[in-house]
Amino acid sequence: MSEWTGTFTARARFDPSKSDPRSICLFDTHPENRFTLFGMRSSTKERAMRELDQKDREILAILSKEARIPLKTLAGRIGLSRSATGERVANLEKSGVIRGYRADIGQIDSNIIRAMILVSLKRTPALGLLDELARHAEVRRVSSVSGQLDLIVEVEVPTIDRLNRLRNVLATHETVEDLTTAIVLRRDIERENA
Known part of the structure; x- marks a missing residue:
């Protein structure tokens, strides 16, 4: 040069x-x-718009497993100062990469029945169905999928009777064409978000 x-x-x-x-x-x-x-x-906006670098990815990997880690400990693990780490975390939050921190609740009762309700719809979008599902505390996750099925509804219920009542609510909804229930016998592999 x-x-x-x-x-x-x-x-x-x-x-x-x-x-x-x-x-x-x-x-x-x-x-x-x-x-x-x-x-x-x-500016903060320019930093938030940039692509994630290796340090950002390290922060995300650690926070996805330990959301309550003290900032000082996080900074030590990634090799940055506390203030630089705090600024990076704040930028990840402002840009929407980190959308929140949640408690990962383990199984409270060993008698809980887990099931997946596989739903085929008459038409999409299924107006009102997602609202109906959201009203039931037993519904843990609803995923829209491609292929022959339209929705996978993951539920945790205390009894088979409660599962049947939930199935009946779904089966009688005007947008549901067909549904199949699969009870989870055990989880052979379960990974945390990486």
């Missing part, structure tokens, strides 16, 4: 094409005369 000396009038702008999200590009009147300065502070 040759050294350049002299003066020129330039305009500056944030350059998202650079690998360093803090880079600022300077242009003189010719596009080929382009200079990049590093270490300039970018």
Whole structure:
């Protein structure tokens, strides 16, 4: 790289094409005369819009397993200062990458019956069906899927009788064409989010 000396009038702008999200590009009147300065502070919005780097991914991996980890401990694990780590976490929250922190509730009662109700619909969208499902505390997850099925409804109920009552509510809904219930005998493999 040759050294350049002299003066020129330039305009500056944030350059998202650079690998360093803090880079600022300077242009003189010719596009080929382009200079990049590093270490300039970018706005919160610009930092939030950048792609995730390795440190961000490390933060997400740790927080997905230990959401209540103290910031000081998190910073030590990823090799950054507490303030830099806090800023990164705040940016991940502001940009919507981290949408919240939740309690992962384990099985409280060993007598709980888990089942999957596989639903085929007459038409989509199933107006009102998701609202109906949301009213039942036993419904743990509803997933829209492709293929012959339309919905997979995961439930946890205390008794077979309660499962049948929930099935009957779904079966009589105007948008449901058919449903099949599969009771979970055991979970052979269960992974935490990575």
